[in-house]
Amino acid sequence: MIPVTPLANERPSALATEISERLNAAIREHLLSAFAPDNSKTLRSFSAPETAELLGVSGQFMRKVHAEGTLPEPEDIRGGRRYYTAQEIWDAREVLEKTSRKKGRYMPRRFGEEKLQIWQLMNFKGGSSKSTTSVHLAHYFALRGYRVLALDLDPQGSLTSMCGISPEIEFDGLTVYDAIRYDDPVSMAEVVVPTYFPGLSVAPSRLMLSEFETESAVHSNPDQPFFTRIRNALAQVEDDFDIVLMDSPPQLGFLTIAGMAAASSLIVPLTPSMLDVSSTAQFLELAGAYMGVIEDAGATLQYDFFKFLITRDEPTDVPSQQLTSFMRALFQDRVMSATALKSTAISDATMLKQSIYEVVRSEMTRATYDRAKGSMDAVGLEVETMVHQSWGRK
Ligand SMILES: Nc1ncnc2c1ncn2[C@@H]1O[C@H](COP(=O)(O)OP(=O)(O)O)[C@@H](O)[C@H]1O
Ligand SMILES: [Mg+2]
Structure with missing residues (x-):
């Protein structure tokens, strides 16, 4: 039981502080132990069929490379079935890449002139699935052998906590703020930390990041204006x-x-509701105006892709389908073909700060899981295809 004593303060400022302290302490003592007993996230292992799918090979091929000894056996073999950690899958990519004639077949990371891909998910409507989409894309790419950075620009830190760092409890540690602040910034390399998820690092955020809003309003450093700071x-x-x-x-x-100003491509996630569509129109009107202002101030904005993504899509809901059709009719291929389906599998997973990729299929209703994962995979694949186009790959 949580012992309850009356709040002591009446002055709003002191009261708010007291409430926040009490809430944080309660989160530390009660919620965290319930949700993550050892207080650190770990990633499940992947079955042989899942691993083959991630590597883009057949089960037969996997058995062959194991039998030949090309690929070391995974540590975990139960009842004759192989289970791979994400790290083992990551390592397998390196081994298989050496045997492959096609460069990038197993290690698809960029090379040569291929530029770093910086994809921003933005929309000022809360609840449009920005954070959910960010983490799913991050996991999609990391599982496929790309080196991914999840950069959290939201002081609320949803993406940060999905990456296994709880902004509620870990008050120390550097954040994006420290790399972009005006006064004596640190190197971004000090801010970025690897996560429990192989291939995925995070540039964390917490409330402190909102200082950047305040400081940018008063700061005028003509050499390093605010819009250059994330890019730099x-x-x-x-x-x-x-x-x-x-x-x-x-x-x-x-x-x-x-x-x-840092992004190379933009995705505007959008739920198919009238309110969201009209608020997105306002958002883009304002975004257009600001883009003009910073361009006049010397920023060069250039996007390889600028797409809408329909999120929390409900194929059986007639009004939402009408809005989706309306958006597609208006903007054609500016609306991504894949949509993120609304699914309890996604909302249940995010409750536990997980993506659908972290959930074990047998722990959910299979059809629900398959539908949700299929939809997230389709979104990921479409973005991956655009990334390859940006890199000039076929
Ligand atoms: N595809 C989905 N299916 C079901 N629930 C979703 C889906 N995408 C997001 N949600 C839920 O909607 C809520 C808002 O999503 P979130 O990603 O935090 O939005 P934003 O970052 O744009 O504010 C979260 O509670 C999340 O679990
Ligand atoms: Mg969010």
């Missing part, structure tokens, strides 16, 4: 990654705009 920070870690997935706060402030 990313340049410091450029060589370590293939793709950056940038989650945005639900507003069009300095952080979102500085993100836009």
Whole structure:
């Protein structure tokens, strides 16, 4: 039981602080132990069929490379079945790549002139699945052998906590703020931390990041204006990654705009509801105006892709399908073909700070799981195809 004593403060400022302290302590003591007993996330293992699918090979091929000894056996074999950790899959890519005639067949990461991909998810409507989409794309790419950076631009830190860092409890540790602040910034390399998920690193956020909004409003450093700061920070870690997935706060402030100035492609996630569609129109009107302002101030904005993604799609809901059709009719291929289906598998997973990729299929209703994962895979594949186009690959 949580012992309840009356709140002591009446002054709003002190009261808010007291409530936040009490809430944080309660989260630490009660919720975290319930949700993550050892307080750190770990990633499940993957069955042989899942592993074959991720590597893009057949089960027969896997058995062959194991039998030949080309590929070491995974540590975990139960009842004759192989289970692979994500790290073992990652390592398998390296081994198989050496045997492959086609460069990038197993290790698809960028090479040569291929530029770092910086994809920003933005929309000022809260609940449009920005964070959910960011983490699913991050996991999709990491599982397929890309070096991924999840960059959290939302001071609320949803993406950060999905990456296994709880902004509620870990108050120390550097955040994106430290790399982009005006006063004595640190290198982005110090901010970026690897996660429990092989291939995925995170540039974390917490409430402190909102200081950037305040400081940017008063700061005028003509050499390093606000819209250059994320781009410059990313340049410091450029060589370590293939793709950056940038989650945005639900507003069009300095952080979102500085993100836009760094991005190489944009995705505007959008739920098919009248309210969302009209607020997205306002968002883009405002975004267009700000893009103009920073372009006049010397920023060059150039996007390989600028797409809408329909999220929380409900194929059986007539009004939402009408809105989806309306968007497709208006904007054609600017609306991604794949949609993120609304699914309890997704909402249940995110409750536990997981993506659908972290959930074990047998722990859910299979049809529900398959539908949700199929939809997220389709979204991921469409983005991956665009990434390859940006790189000039066929
Ligand atoms: N495809 C989906 N199916 C079901 N629930 C979803 C889906 N995508 C997002 N949600 C839920 O909607 C809520 C808002 O999503 P979130 O990604 O946090 O939005 P945003 O970051 O745009 O504010 C979350 O509770 C999440 O679990
Ligand atoms: Mg969010």
